[in-house]
Each structure stands twice: as structure tokens, then as C-alpha cells.
Amino acid sequence: MNTNLPMQSASAQTIDTYSFPRHRLNLTQSDPSKTPLILIACGSFSPLTYLHLRMFEMAADFAKFNTDFEILGGYLSPVSSAYKKAGLAPAVHRLRMCELGVDQTSNWLMVDPWEAIQNEYVPTAQVLDHFEEEINKSLGGAERPDGTRAHVQIALLAGADLIQTMSTPGVWSEKDLDHILGRYGTFIIERTGTDIDDALANLQPYKDKIYVIQQLIQNNVSSTKIRLFLRREMSVQYLIPAPVIEYIEEHGLYEEDGASSIDGRGKGKDASAGPSGGEKTASKS
Numbered sequence: 267m268n269t270n271l272p273m274q275s276a277s278a279q280t281i282d283t284y285s286f287p288r289h290r291l292n293l294t295q296s297d298p299s300k301t302p303l304i305l306i307a308c309g310s311f312s313p314l315t316y317l318h319l320r321m322f323e324m325a326a327d328f329a330k331f332n333t334d335f336e337i338l339g340g341y342l343s344p345v346s347s348a349y350k351k352a353g354l355a356p357a358v359h360r361l362r363m364c365e366l367g368v369d370q371t372s373n374w375l376m377v378d379p380w381e382a383i384q385n386e387y388v389p390t391a392q393v394l395d396h397f398e399e400e401i402n403k404s405l406g407g408a409e410r411p412d413g414t415r416a417h418v419q420i421a422l423l424a425g426a427d428l429i430q431t432m433s434t435p436g437v438w439s440e441k442d443l444d445h446i447l448g449r450y451g452t453f454i455i456e457r458t459g460t461d462i463d464d465a466l467a468n469l470q471p472y473k474d475k476i477y478v479i480q481q482l483i484q485n486n487v488s489s490t491k492i493r494l495f496l497r498r499e500m501s502v503q504y505l506i507p508a509p510v511i512e513y514i515e516e517h518g519l520y521e522e523d524g525a526s527s528i529d530g531r532g533k534g535k536d537a538s539a540g541p542s543g544g545e546k547t548a549s550k551s
């Protein structure tokens with residue numbers, strides 16, 4: 267596979283040296299009757315799993331067979347260290363693991379370090395604005411076969427559990443929800459343990475921009491479970507990309523639980539991870 271490596275590794279970038287990764291971006295439309303689309307997956311990726319990568323492939327198939335979108339690219343945007351969720355490895359490691367995960371396995375996915383390298387937590391609405399700015403303002407959107415330019419639709423790619431949090435009071439501001447779902451839209455991958463109808467019940471005003479994707483082959487892997495396995499010195503082979511496993515071993519990541527990084531925002535998902543897993547692990551089983 268042509269791995270098409272970036273000019274500068276995402277994990278080596280700083281706020282001062284940042285440049286938008288576009289080494290695999292093909293801003294040329296082949297079907298002008300379709301709307302060009304770029305998918306953005308925001309998350310912890312601590313660590314990256316095969317399901318995080320599969321989400322893009324499932325969404326690409328869904329877009330191809332069920333919508334009038336033409337996918338031109340996909341980005342992983344790891345959250346910054348300021349998120350302080352339990353089990354969150356430092357951003358530089360999560361960026362590198364995401365890069366290692368996509369470099370050898372994909373010819374269209376990229377890792378954008380912009381969100382991860384910020385000193386402050388950046389809400390998802392602003393992350394999507396960053397992509398809008400880079401792709402439509404700086405790069406001028408996509409080129410149609412006749413040479414004219416087309417606006418690229420930016421959309422959030424997420425699992426059903428993330429969408430369910432959109433109905434949980436205090437997690438998302440109304441303004442941000444309206445911005446994300448009203449302006450950009452979202453592709454949602456169903457997830458074991460999350461009732462999709464329940465998750466979408468309060469989001470009906472935005473239903474035209476919410477695309478729900480069934481997992482035809484169910485994969486219930488989560489980063490929480492991977493961290494739990496690693497702490498117990500159990501194998502995670504074939505659950506996450508091999509270069510990511512090597513990187514974790516090399517840097518001694520996830521040897522201890524993330525309890526010390528729990529903050530006051532209820533992000534301590536690992537706090538009760540016992541033999542049968544913590545609260546979040548259990549809900550996804």
C-alpha cells in the first residue's frame with residue numbers, strides 16, 4: 267500500500283510549527299452531482315483501536331450506498347491532554363499511536379494534531395470550525411470536474427455513546443449542539459449498550475443531518491477494555507494495530523490505572539474497573 271507519509275509527523279508538531287495535514291487529501295470531485303464530504307472523528311484514542319479505524323470504513327460504505335455524499339477524506343482529531351479523562355495518555359503518545367495506526371493501514375485517513383496540541387480543552391464545535399476553516403477557507407473547498415469550486419461538507423463521525431451524551435444535561439451547550447448538528451451534521455455508528463432511539467430522542471430537530479449506521483459485523487472493543495487488558499498483562503493482539511502495541515510496550519503506557527487523572531467532571535470512567543470492568547466497560551458489553 268502507498269502509505270503516503272505526512273511531511274511532518276503529527277506528534278512532532280507544536281502550536282508554533284503547526285501545518286494542516288493534507289498528504290492524503292484529494293480535493294477533487296469525481297461526481298459533481300454529489301456533495302463532497304470530509305469526516306472528522308473526535309475522541310481520546312487512548313489507545314487507538316481497530317474499531318476507531320473501522321468507523322471510517324463503515325461510514326464510507328454508508329455514504330456511498332445510502333447518501334448523495336462523496337467522501338474526500340477522513341481525519342482523526344485526538345483530544346488534548348487538558349481533557350484530563352481517566353486513562354488519557356499524554357497527547358504526544360496518542361497522536362503517535364493514531365499515526366502509526368493509519369500510516370500502514372489506510373490510504374485516505376489522516377491525523378490532525380491541531381486539537382491535541384492546544385493547551386486548553388477545545389470543544390468539538392470549535393474543532394469542526396477549524397476543519398471548515400482549513401478545508402473551505404484556506405484550501406478553497408473541492409474542485410469539480412469542470413474546474414469550479416464546491417463547498418465541502420464537514421461532519422462529525424462518532425459512536426452512539428457519544429451522541430447519547432448530547433442528551434445528558436451539562437455535557438454539551440445548546441449553542442454547540444445547534445452548531446454541530448445544525449450546521450455540520452453527524453454520522454453515528456451504533457454501539458452495543460446504547461439504545462439509538464433513546465440517544466436520538468432529544469435530537470429530533472436535527473434528524474435530517476444525523477445519519478445512523480448499523481454495525482453489520484458487531485465489534486464491541488473499547489479503549490477502556492484495551493487498557494484493562496494491558497494492566498493485567500493480557501494480549502491485545504488483533505484488537506489494535508500491531509505498531510500501536512509495539513509503541514505501547516516501548517513507552518510503558520497503560521501499566522497503571524488512570525485513577526490519578528480523574529477530574530471533577532465525572533470523567534473517571536476507569537475508576538471502578540475491576541475484574542469485570544468499570545462502569546463504561548460494563549455498559550458496552
Ligand SMILES: Nc1ncnc2c1ncn2[C@@H]1O[C@H](COP(=O)(O)OP(=O)(O)OP(=O)(O)O)[C@@H](O)[C@H]1O
Pocket residue numbers: 307308309310311312317318321353423424425426427428455456457458485486487488489490491535546
Ligand atoms: N466499539 C465501538 N462502537 C462504536 N463506536 C465506538 C466504538 N469504540 C469507539 N467508538 C467511538 O469512537 C469515538 C472515539 O472514542 P474514544 O476514543 O472515546 O473511544 P472509546 O473506546 O469509547 O474510549 P474509552 O473506552 O476510553 O472511553 C467515539 O465517538 C466513540 O463513540
Ligand SMILES: NC(=O)c1ccc[n+]([C@@H]2O[C@H](COP(=O)(O)O)[C@@H](O)[C@H]2O)c1
Pocket residue numbers: 308309310344345351388389390391428431437438439442
Ligand atoms: N461539549 C463538547 O464539545 C463535548 C462534550 C463531550 C465530549 N466531547 C468530545 O467527545 C469526544 C469523546 O469524549 P469521551 O471520550 O469523553 O466520550 C472528545 O473528543 C470530546 O472532546 C465534546
